[in-house]
Amino acid sequence: MKVAPAPLHPNEALELFARTRARTEALAAPLCPEDTMLQSMEDASPVKWHLAHTTWFFEEFILKPRLPDYRSPDDRFAFLFNSYYTQAGPRHARDRRGLVSRPEGQAVAGYRAHVEESLSDLLDSHRDDSDEIAELVELGCHHEMQHQELLVTDLLHGLSFNPLLPAYKDPEPLPVTSEVALAFTRHAGGLVEIGHAGGGFAYDCEGPRHKVWLDPFEIADRPVTNRDWIAFMEDGGYADPRHWLMEGHATATREGWDRPLYWWQQDDEWWTYTLRGPQPVALDAPVVHVSYYEADAFARWAGGRLPTEAEHEVAFRDRPIAGNLMGDAGAIGALRPLPGPGIWGDVWEWTASDFAPYPGFRPPEGALGEYNGKFMVNQRVLRGGSCATPAPQMRTTYRTFFYPHQRWQMFGLRLARDAA
Template sequence: MNVAPKPLPRSAAMDLFTSTRARSQALAAPLCPEDMMLQSMEDASPVKWHLAHTTWFFEEFILKPRVRNYASPDDRFAFLFNSYYTQAGPRHARDRRGLVSRPDGEAVRDYRAHVEDSLASLMSAARDDSDDIAALVELGCHHEMQHQELLVTDLLHGLSFNPLLPAYKDPEPLPVTSEVPLTFTRHDGGLVEIGHDGQGFAYDCEGPRHKVWLDPFDIADRPVTNRDWIEFMEDGGYGDTRHWLMEGHAVATREGWEHPLYWWRQDDEWWTYTLRGPQPVALDAPVVHVSYYEADAFARWAGRRLPTEAEHEVAFRTAPIGGNLMGEAGAIGALRPLPGKGVWGDVWEWTASDFAPYPGFRPPEGALGEYNGKFMVNQRVLRGGSCATPKKQMRTTYRTFFYPHQRWQMLGLRLAGDAA
């Protein structure tokens, strides 16, 4: 992984560890044991598994290699809670995580407490290798932040199959808003540098920093909204093959897509299921839960295109990190897109770029080298973060990635075009 040339001081690493772990517990606090077992599809995992897997990560990559005679509460947890790290040993089938009723929730909480206490003891005693351990703690915290986002989106998907459509958060209505005009900002392009500069934490896939040529382009000052999307739908956008990639239209036809995930029509109004339960679609909030195929079709219908990830990074690299992102423990945040013109938060924005290695990319040795490199095929890059992305995780170079057909994450889009 690309960790900082100057790792966090030990005290700062432990502060980050404490706050990150507390946020996970805060996210799980409103849930009953049955909620924590939900696994609605292979792509999603139960809340209980997320809490245990993020704990296994610290145990496997920090405690076991560095604590003499370290004893896990249960050696079988390594099999149950490994995800895809083949070099770390065998693992339970991904699509059967929801069938692991035992260990129960209390045992997982005890497991978390055991690892937290063990790590605190290690950090307080560490001397010569404290920088190395602090860097791994920082990595483990960012890994857990990624799973916090997955935790809430996987939970949303699971709860959506409940005919009672329960609310995870209080069902506060969105304020009445006015339509935000769609405007574009021009950028001259030229030979630019993108990628992480080595200052502070980043994942390995964010580097090395390298040069890219960009032709002049313009990019929208806000994401595509639900109001925009309804216009696309009412114009027959889902059925007009002129706007669709062949593969995308085949998937949309097979899956019966006629609107974003979680939408339905009720009393001549569009409704959607959210973490706050069922609510009318907020017309001026960014559209969310759309696939790359749908995003690309919309852009073509609008006479535009999706930006490349380099265009997105160059356009917004000076914009301060803020906006509608997940907050700290005790103030988790809105957990839904909000109207406005921000770039950070609300929805991850599909780009036209493949998730591929940057020139000169080399994955680290060992199991941690499997973190990103093995996924660099058949996926698309998204930029900008979402309402479920912890603010502490965001950087202007952060690239996430999903398959073009996936919709259950907080996925939206922003338009771009070629400039004269």
């Protein structure tokens, strides 16, 4: 939900809606029907489900409450395409989404078109309460942007099991680069404020703005690279329990982790599977697809630590939001980390912070209150966005969250350390 909302004009809401929906369609356009049905694990969902669920969100939370005569193309879609909103009714099992071969893709496309037309009509006919509707449309668009990132990362995981290692986007060589030296910037700390202060969109979990005490710290000017990670691997970092949290080492041992997800060695060279198909590992690009456990172990091995989310926000909140992020339809972007000293984009950066409520946080009433609050346990905060995060979604206060064992998202890390 929003914090201190600044409602969009209805025309602005429609423009945001059109751009957002067009980006989703552009992401799905290169896929064949069989691609859209892939579900490789419970954490991931098929592309067809993402297309339908993001549509259901607008229908369930905007159209149905405000249009008494609204009729869905199929009332069963509410059961099939709800995700976790228990107050919105029963839902299909998450781990069986890939078994829903029907409705077919054409029916889902018709569902999207029906909801888009109905939403446009609603904004035209409800000018008296259009600010509230526009606010919900904005939330729905940001919700769909989150699913755009999930769409491509879930797809990558699904395609990775195909022995043909197909390319979602045309292969493209990385630019030739040279190693960027690791440097740290010192920050004085003290009593600082973090969190969203209003004046634009934010999720409810980004506020309230509040004070935090920070001791002096240093934070790296670039993320950890593949070159750095290979040094960790070659030094036996995965096998040495001294660097690991006990639960992390047990997970790594059980899962057989000895490299980032999607890596393999071929003719003494490291390769990785990407949305552009098999690629040699770019040594100076940020390492990606590593869990919190691996990131924490690397930081200990390197003589540092992971930053807290407050340190990350304070260090970079004055940096303009620009970098390797997902663009609009027609300019989707690289969809892979690129070499360079970027701050925003490329990889989400694990922090040492639990995903917990800020002081004074209260989830909204109703089903929309389930958006973030119910997940505030046993997860870690990541900051900074990734190459698969839509650029309009990024803010310096944006906090995403995942479980510490998960790897399939665009996860990387940046080092921090205490300042003398």
